[in-house]
Amino acid sequence: MTMAGRAAVPEVIWARPERTGRGPRPAYTRADIAAAAVRIADAEGLDAVSMRRVAAELGCGTMSLYNYVPRKEDLYELMMDAVSGEHELWEPSGDWRADMIRVAHQTRALMHRHTWLPRLMSPVYGFSPHALRFLEHCLACLDPFDAPYGTKMELVAMVNGVVTTYVTNEISTAERTRSLPWSEEQENAARIAYLGAQLASGAYPRLAASLGADAGPIDMEAVFERALGRVLDGFA
Amino acid sequence: MTMAGRAAVPEVIWARPERTGRGPRPAYTRADIAAAAVRIADAEGLDAVSMRRVAAELGCGTMSLYNYVPRKEDLYELMMDAVSGEHELWEPSGDWRADMIRVAHQTRALMHRHTWLPRLMSPVYGFSPHALRFLEHCLACLDPFDAPYGTKMELVAMVNGVVTTYVTNEISTAERTRSLPWSEEQENAARIAYLGAQLASGAYPRLAASLGADAGPIDMEAVFERALGRVLDGFA
DNA sequence: AGCGCACTACGTACGCTGTACGTAACTAGG
DNA sequence: CCTAGTTACGTACAGCGTACGTAGTGCGCT
Known part of the structure; x- marks a missing residue:
C-alpha cells in the first residue's frame, strides 16, 4: 500500500466510463440517477437533494450511490447535463x-x-x-x-x-x-x-x-x- | 401560550432595532459580527462561515450569536451590507x-x-x-x-x-x-x-x-x- | 473450467451543520 | 424595588457529506 486510499487525482465524471464490464451489472444508469435528483429538486428545491434522499428515491442504500457518483458535486454535474x-x-x-x-x-x-x-x-x-x-x-x-x-x-x-x-x-x-x-x-x-x-x-x-x-x-x-x-x- | 414558540412572522433584520435598551449591554455590534464573518469568508471561503465559526471568531458561545442574528440568512445579509x-x-x-x-x-x-x-x-x-x-x-x-x-x-x-x-x-x-x-x-x-x-x-x-x-x-x-x-x- | 480480482452493494460511524429549547445572570422602566 | 425583557450559552437533535470495512457477484485470463 504505497498510495493512501483512493487516488487523489482529479476526475471529470464524464471521463469515467459508465460501465467497465467487470463485476455485477449496475442497477441504475446515470440517467436514472440524474432524473431522480432532478425530480427531487423540481418538487422540493435544490436543498432537498441530498445523497441520502436521492438514494432513497432510487430505492438503494445511501453509500451505493457513491459507486456511480464519487462526490456530490458530480451529482450536480449529472443534473445539469440532464436538463441541458x-x-x-x-x-x-x-x-x-x-x-x-x-x-x-x-x-x-x-x-x-x-x-x-x-x-x-x-x-x-x-x-x-x-x-x-x-x-x-x-x-x-x-x-x-x-x-x-x-x-x-x-x-x-x-x-x-x-x-x-x-x-x-x-x-x-x-x-x-x-x-x-x-x-x-x-x-x-x-x-x-x-x-x-x-x-x-x-x-x-x-x-x-x-x-x-x-x-x-x-x-x-x-x-x-x-x-x-x-x-x-x-x-x- | 396561544402562540407556538416564537412568532412565525417574517422579519427583515434591518427593521429590528440593534438595541432595545432593556437588559444587559450587547457585547458586539452588528458591524463587529459582519466584519468577523467577512474576515472568515475572505480567508477560508464562504462555506467556512458557520454560526459556530463566527461565534468563535468573536469569542462568544455559538448560541449567543442568535441574539443578534435570528437566522443564518440574516448573517449573509449583514455580510452583504458590510461589503456594500x-x-x-x-x-x-x-x-x-x-x-x-x-x-x-x-x-x-x-x-x-x-x-x-x-x-x-x-x-x-x-x-x-x-x-x-x-x-x-x-x-x-x-x-x-x-x-x-x-x-x-x-x-x-x-x-x-x-x-x-x-x-x-x-x-x-x-x-x-x-x-x-x-x-x-x-x-x-x-x-x-x-x-x-x-x-x-x-x-x-x-x-x-x-x-x-x-x-x-x-x-x-x-x-x-x-x-x-x-x-x-x-x-x- | 475455474481462479482471482474488480466491481457492486450497503451498514456503520465521524465530524460537521443549523438551530430549538432551557436556564442563569443582568438591567432598565414602571 | 420589582419584574419583565434581554443577553449569554450549554445541551441536544436531526440532518448532512463521506471514509471505511465487509459481503457478494460475475467478467476476463490462465
Whole structure:
C-alpha cells in the first residue's frame, strides 16, 4: 500500500466510463440517477437533494450511490447535463438574431421549469456532453453572423448570462421563502414595508422616485425582452 | 401560550432595532459580527462561515450569536451590507457613461476582494442600508441620462448583472477547487484533457474551431471591457 | 473450467451543520 | 424595588457529506 486510499487525482465524471464490464451489472444508469435528483429538486428545491434522499428515491442504500457518483458535486454535474438535454435544437433559420432570441426564450423556459438551475449555473458545468451540444447549436445559429469565433463565444456567453441574471431575479424570493416558515407574500410584505419606511425618510430621493412613481407591478417579461434586445443590438 | 414558540412572522433584520435598551449591554455590534464573518469568508471561503465559526471568531458561545442574528440568512445579509459599504461614492462627473464604467470596475474590484460575493448576489439582499446608498449613487450618476427612471433602473441592473456574471466566471473554478484535495491546475488539466478528447471526436466542429484556433489564454479583462461597452451602447 | 480480482452493494460511524429549547445572570422602566 | 425583557450559552437533535470495512457477484485470463 504505497498510495493512501483512493487516488487523489482529479476526475471529470464524464471521463469515467459508465460501465467497465467487470463485476455485477449496475442497477441504475446515470440517467436514472440524474432524473431522480432532478425530480427531487423540481418538487422540493435544490436543498432537498441530498445523497441520502436521492438514494432513497432510487430505492438503494445511501453509500451505493457513491459507486456511480464519487462526490456530490458530480451529482450536480449529472443534473445539469440532464436538463441541458431538454434544449430543443432546431435547424438554424439563417437569421441569427431571431435564433438567439429563440435560444434565450427557451433557456428562460427551462429555468422556470427547473428553478434550481440558475443556482448551479457555472462555467464549471458548461462542458458536459449535452452542454457541448447546446453550445455547438448556438454557434451553428451564429454561422450567418460574420464575426470571429471569439466574438461569437462572447455573444453566447452574454445571452446566457442575461437570461441567468433575469431569471434569478424572477425566482429568487420564491426560492428563498421555500424553506421559511412563512409565505412569500408575507416575506415580500415585510420587505416592502421596511423599504417604504426607508424611502419615506427622504435619504434616497431618486430611488423613491423610481419605485414610487409607477405604482403598477413591473412586467418582468417585457424587461427581459428589452434587455435581450439591447444586448443583441450591442453586437450588431 | 396561544402562540407556538416564537412568532412565525417574517422579519427583515434591518427593521429590528440593534438595541432595545432593556437588559444587559450587547457585547458586539452588528458591524463587529459582519466584519468577523467577512474576515472568515475572505480567508477560508464562504462555506467556512458557520454560526459556530463566527461565534468563535468573536469569542462568544455559538448560541449567543442568535441574539443578534435570528437566522443564518440574516448573517449573509449583514455580510452583504458590510461589503456594500466599501463602495466609494463620488460626485457624479456629468458623463454618465464614464461614471457607470467606473461603477462597474469598482464593483468588479469589490468582488475580487470578496470572492464569495457573487454567490450571495441576489435581489433579496439588494435593500440593505448600504445597498440602498449604492443604488441611489448609481441613479445620481445617471441624472444626465435623459430617460425614465424605469430605464435607469434597468441599466443599473444590467451593469451589475454583467459584472456579476463575468466575475463569477473568473472566480468559479478557483472557488470550486478550494475545498477539493487537488489543486486548481490539476482540476483544469483534467477538464481540458477531457474537453480536448471530446473536441477531437469531430462532433463539435465550431466549438473546436472556437477553442482551438486562438491557443493563447483569453484576456478576461478585455472581454469584460468589451461586454460592458456593448451593454452601455445598447442603452445609448 | 475455474481462479482471482474488480466491481457492486450497503451498514456503520465521524465530524460537521443549523438551530430549538432551557436556564442563569443582568438591567432598565414602571 | 420589582419584574419583565434581554443577553449569554450549554445541551441536544436531526440532518448532512463521506471514509471505511465487509459481503457478494460475475467478467476476463490462465
